[in-house]
Every structure is written in structure tokens, then in C-alpha cells.
Amino acid sequence: MDRSEKDRVKIFDTTLRDGEQSPGISLNKQEKLEIAHQLARLGADIIEAGFPITSPGDFEAVQAIAREVHGPVICGLARTGKQDIDAAWNAVKDSERPRIHTFIATSDIHIERKLQTTREDVMGQARAAVAHARQYTEDVEFSPEDGSRSDVEFMAEVIQIAIDEGATTINVPDTVGYTMPDEYAEMWARLYELIPDLAKVITSVHCHNDLGLAVANSFSGVTAGARQVECAINGIGERAGNASLEEIVMLLHTRESSVGVWTSVNTREIARTSRLVSRLTGYPVQPNKAIVGRNAFAHEAGIHQDGVLKERTTYEIMDATTIGLETNSIVLGKHSGRHALRKALEELGFAVDGAALNSAFKRFKELADKKKKVTALDLEAIVSDEMKQAPAAFEIESFEVEASNVRAPLAKVTVRMPDGTVGSGSFTGDGPVDAFFSAINAATGHDARLKEFHVSAVTGGRDALGEVTVLLELDGQLGSGTGVSTDILEASGKAYLRALSNVLSDDAVAEAERLLEQETRTAPAP
Numbered sequence: 001m002d003r004s005e006k007d008r009v010k011i012f013d014t015t016l017r018d019g020e021q022s023p024g025i026s027l028n029k030q031e032k033l034e035i036a037h038q039l040a041r042l043g044a045d046i047i048e049a050g051f052p053i054t055s056p057g058d059f060e061a062v063q064a065i066a067r068e069v070h071g072p073v074i075c076g077l078a079r080t081g082k083q084d085i086d087a088a089w090n091a092v093k094d095s096e097r098p099r100i101h102t103f104i105a106t107s108d109i110h111i112e113r114k115l116q117t118t119r120e121d122v123m124g125q126a127r128a129a130v131a132h133a134r135q136y137t138e139d140v141e142f143s144p145e146d147g148s149r150s151d152v153e154f155m156a157e158v159i160q161i162a163i164d165e166g167a168t169t170i171n172v173p174d175t176v177g178y179t180m181p182d183e184y185a186e187m188w189a190r191l192y193e194l195i196p197d198l199a200k201v202i203t204s205v206h207c208h209n210d211l212g213l214a215v216a217n218s219f220s221g222v223t224a225g226a227r228q229v230e231c232a233i234n235g236i237g238e239r240a241g242n243a244s245l246e247e248i249v250m251l252l253h254t255r256e257s258s259v260g261v262w263t264s265v266n267t268r269e270i271a272r273t274s275r276l277v278s279r280l281t282g283y284p285v286q287p288n289k290a291i292v293g294r295n296a297f298a299h300e301a302g303i304h305q306d307g308v309l310k311e312r313t314t315y316e317i318m319d320a321t322t323i324g325l326e327t328n329s330i331v332l333g334k335h336s337g338r339h340a341l342r343k344a345l346e347e348l349g350f351a352v353d354g355a356a357l358n359s360a361f362k363r364f365k366e367l368a369d370k371k372k373k374v375t376a377l378d379l380e381a382i383v384s385d386e387m388k389q390a391p392a393a394f395e396i397e398s399f400e401v402e403a404s405n406v407r408a409p410l411a412k413v414t415v416r417m418p419d420g421t422v423g424s425g426s427f428t429g430d431g432p433v434d435a436f437f438s439a440i441n442a443a444t445g446h447d448a449r450l451k452e453f454h455v456s457a458v459t460g461g462r463d464a465l466g467e468v469t470v471l472l473e474l475d476g477q478l479g480s481g482t483g484v485s486t487d488i489l490e491a492s493g494k495a496y497l498r499a500l501s502n503v504l505s506d507d508a509v510a511e512a513e514r515l516l517e518q519e520t521r522t523a524p525a526p
């Protein structure tokens with residue numbers, strides 16, 4: 001099929017910005033960099049790397065991505081204020097292809113209740129923001145927030161202003177996931193009618209999944225003429241999340257001959273990207289999730305298995321190899337050396353050297369002693385787990401758990417604190433994991449409450465690595481963490497302590513944001 005550039009749909013990935021706004025997710029700089037490198041391998045056209053004004057940590061992560069990740073456009077989000085736009089620019093300016101994305105709400109409910117201002121003021125802020133951003137770069141995106149619930153005539157006026165000031169991409173978000181496919185397409189049709197200049201810019205969709213329609217609405221926007229889709233890996237994002245990147249990409253790929261548009265995503269990187277994001281965010285993928293769920297290519301009913309064995313396409317509309325799900329050829333054993341490990345990791349897309357290679361090698365040797373064959377999935381799990389060892393975090397020093405069915409399990413644990421001191425605690429519980437987590441609370445002096453606990457095996461077999469995900473709550477804040485080990489208790493302890501470290505670092509960010517807001521409110525007018 002002939003492909004022309006005008007039919008190419010750009011993939012704007014917002015996993016690291018909207019995705020990172022999901023409750024309990026807190027990625028450090030190294031984790032964000034790793035995800036950004038993988039998004040570049042995946043072929044995302046634009047990476048929205050963060051919202052630089054919100055915290056020094058976010059600023060630094062966006063800056064590192066802008067400096068180190070090559071290929072995609074690197075974008076920073078900003079409200080309309082000068083300080084926001086300056087922060088976004090300073091964070092992305094070292095990229096080969098920087099973009100500033102600025103937004104302001106255009107729905108009356110947001111203008112009156114949230115911004116407590118007027119339509120005239122919104123028009124003025126949009127004008128000033130795009131003009132200011134254009135002084136820095138030619139690549140400026142503008143979004144009228146809550147666009148799908150805005151008065152379309154007023155929104156069109158604001159968009160016209162943004163285009164007049166030099167915005168090159170216009171993105172109309174369904175911020176609260178309220179619209180329906182036909183309605184969203186009608187809104188676009190009306191906008192094209194009202195703003196002939198839309199033909200001169202890239203139009204973009206950004207849909208939330210509150211009613212489970214994010215991908216359907218995004219697709220509807222594409223059919224109406226949009227040539228950029230904002231989406232996130234595994235569909236993570238505010239509340240019910242964003243349109244899932246893998247679903248929209250595979251929809252356009254699988255039905256390309258019917259829809260007539262295409263993306264330049266390397267679909268064979270989809271499965272790996274999904275696993276990496278799930279591990280680093282601590283958000284498991286639901287088993288029946290389209291494209292990347294564990295069951296997406298599994299056949300349970302005998303009649304289906306029989307059909308697939310005779311002819312795969314009887315029950316499969318996609319080939320698992322298209323998203324990179326085939327069993328990887330990498331297999332190492334206990335005699336494999338450091339060089340073989342480094343090569344295997346390179347093949348998997350991890351550039352691991354120096355101290356990181358040494359610790360990965362140590363983990364690999366420990367695993368190879370227990371497991372005859374170490375596969376690509378095992379290596380991915382070990383390396384992502386190593387990445388989770390944030391320098392200023394709690395770490396288990398030692399633990400002992402006594403469990404039997406005649407008396408309450410008892411756990412004793414010593415934990416290294418972020419300041420280097422060591423705390424210890426012991427506790428009984430309803431089960432070994434419960435006792436272990438209570439002992440960790442006692443050792444760290446934090447009364448965290450477990451909200452969710454998931455265990456899964458990285459590969460099949462009794463010697464498989466176990467992967468644990470924990471979601472906990474401390475003083476009303478959520479934090480998630482994952483841990484990997486052949487010992488499920490060790491993996492659980494790691495996951496719990498990482499979740500705790502994440503809540504506490506989120507606390508620090510919230511405090512910094514509160515101070516910043518206070519400062520802005522009390523600062524004299526410029």
C-alpha cells in the first residue's frame with residue numbers, strides 16, 4: 001500500500017507526563033530516562049517528558065531526556081504563565097528537537113470555577129503564552145483544556161489566536177473523558193469549518209478514558225482529520241488514564257487498509273515497552289488488556305485452540321510477533337560471562353556499564369545458580385529491578401520470617417534508612433507477608449497501610465523469578481513499588497520499601513509545590 005506523509009499519524013507519548021500523574025506513580029530521573037530511551041526505540045514521534053515547573057526533580061528529568069534521548073521531539077508542558085514557559089524551555093532547550101506545549105482551559109466551568117477569571121482573560125493569556133513560547137522555539141503546541149466541554153465558537157476564537165501567534169500544533173483534549181466518538185468528530189468538523197487556518201497546522205487529539213472511550217474517541221478524531229494522537233503506554237494517566245498507545249497504534253496498523261492512515265511506530269517494541277513501564281511504575285497490566293495483556297494472544301477454549309493450530313487467523317487478528325511477543329532467542333546459563341551478559345543486555349536495549357553492569361552481573365550469577373536457563377524476560381526483570389535502587393531510599397539489610405500453621409507468623413527485619421542509620425522491628429501477623437510488612441513499619445517508624453498486593457512469575461516454572469507489586473497508603477498519600485527476586489518474601493519486602501520511599505518522596509514534592517504556590521501568591525506583582 002502506498003503511504004504518503006499526509007496520512008501519517010504522529011504518536012505523541014505522554015507516559016512520562018500525564019501517565020506519571022496517576023496516583024501512586026513516582027518515577028526517578030533514571031527510570032524516566034530508561035523509559036524515554038525505550039520510547040525512542042519504539043519510534044514515538046514526540047515524547048512529552050514532564051511538566052518542568054512542578055518540581056526540581058521533574059525539571060531535571062526532562063532536561064536529562066532532552067540532552068540524552070535522540071530522535072523524537074522532546075516536549076515540556078507549561079501553563080500560560082511566563083515562569084511555566086521559561087521552565088519548560090530551559091528543560092527542553094538542549095534537545096535536538098525541542099517543543100513547548102502550553103495550555104489553558106476554555107470551558108466555562110473551568111474558567112469560572114477553577115481559574116476564576118473571564119473569557120477575555122483566557123484569550124489574553126493564550127495569546128501571551130504562545131507568543132512568549134514562540135520567542136524560544138518554532139515548535140509550539142497549544143491545548144484548550146476541557147476542549148470537548150467548551151463552547152465551540154469561543155474555543156475556535158482562542159485557537160485562532162494561538163495559530164495567529166505561531167502555534168504549530170493544536171491539540172483539543174477531552175480532558176474529563178466525557179465525549180463520545182460521533183460528538184468528538186462533530187466538534188472537529190465544526191472547528192475545521194470555523195478555523196480554515198487549522199489546515200496549516202497539525203491537529204491533535206488527547207482523550208481520557210473515564211467512560212472507556214479514549215481510544216474510540218482518538219480514532220474518531222483521526223478520522224475527522226487529526227494527525228497527532230496523544231497517548232500513553234498501558235493507557236496510564238490521570239484518573240482512568242489516557243488512550244493506550246499500543247491500542248491506537250495496533251488499531252491503525254491492523255486496519256491500515258481500511259483506515260488509510262499509518263504510524264511509523266516499530267510495533268515489535270510494544271510488548272517490551274509495556275513491560276518496562278509496568279515494572280517501573282508499579283502499575284500491573286490487567287490480564288485481558290487489549291494487545292499487551294497476558295491473555296491477549298492466549299486461547300483457552302478447546303475449539304479456539306483447535307482452530308488456531310489449524311490456521312492461526314481463525315481466531316487471531318494480529319500475529320504476536322508483530323508486537324515483539326515471540327520467545328526471545330536470548331538464553332544465558334551459569335557459565336556465561338560478563339561479556340555475554342553485556343551483549344545480551346545491549347540486544348535488549350539496556351546500555352549497562354560500570355557499577356550497574358557489576359550489580360546486574362552479580363544478580364545474574366545468583367539467578368543462574370538457581371535457574372538453569374536465564375531468559376530475556378529474566379534479564380529485563382533483573383535490570384529494571386536494579387534501576388529501582390534509588391540512592392536515597394530504604395533498603396532491607398536482613399530479615400527472618402518464621403511461619404507455621406500452629407502459631408502466628410513472626411517477622412524480624414533490619415532496614416537501612418535513607419540517612420544511613422539502621423532500624424529494626426519485629427511483629428507477628430495474620431500471615432508471613434502481613435507480619436513482614438508490620439515489622440517493616442516498626443523498623444522504619446512509618447504506619448503505612450497496605451492497599452494492594454500482587455505476585456506474578458516473570459517466566460514459567462518453579463524456579464521462576466517472582467515479581468511483587470505493592471500499593472500502600474501513608475497519611476492519605478498513595479505510593480507503589482515493585483520488587484523482583486526468586487524469594488517471594490524478599491521481593492515483597494523490596495516492593496513495600498520502594499512504595500514507602502515513593503510516598504515519602506512524593507510528600508517532599510507536594511511540600512515543594514505548596515511552598516512554590518505560597519511564594520507565587522505572596523510575591524509582589526511583576
Ligand code: KIV
Nearest residue numbers: 103143145146173175
Ligand atoms: O487532559 C488534558 O486536558 C491535558 C492537557 C494538559 C493537554 O492533559
Ligand code: ZN
Nearest residue numbers: 018175206238
Ligand atoms: Zn490529559
